[in-house]
Amino acid sequence: MRLRGIFRQVRWYLRELTGEAEYERYCARHAPAPTRREYERIRARHREEHPGARCC
Numbered sequence: 001m002r003l004r005g006i007f008r009q010v011r012w013y014l015r016e017l018t019g020e021a022e023y024e025r026y027c028a029r030h031a032p033a034p035t036r037r038e039y040e041r042i043r044a045r046h047r048e049e050h051p052g053a054r055c056c
Helices: 002-018 020-029 036-049
Strands: none
Touching: 002 020, 020 036
């Protein structure tokens, strides 16, 4: 039982780290869910248009 809890925590951490959970949250909010490739394009375009605190 304890091992399962540890596995669940590690899985959660890795999904957050890789962005997999972010994609699923995005799909839950948008009616026609984009494919993973379309989502990555949307995310990249957003990062380019809103650079935030980058130095360059």
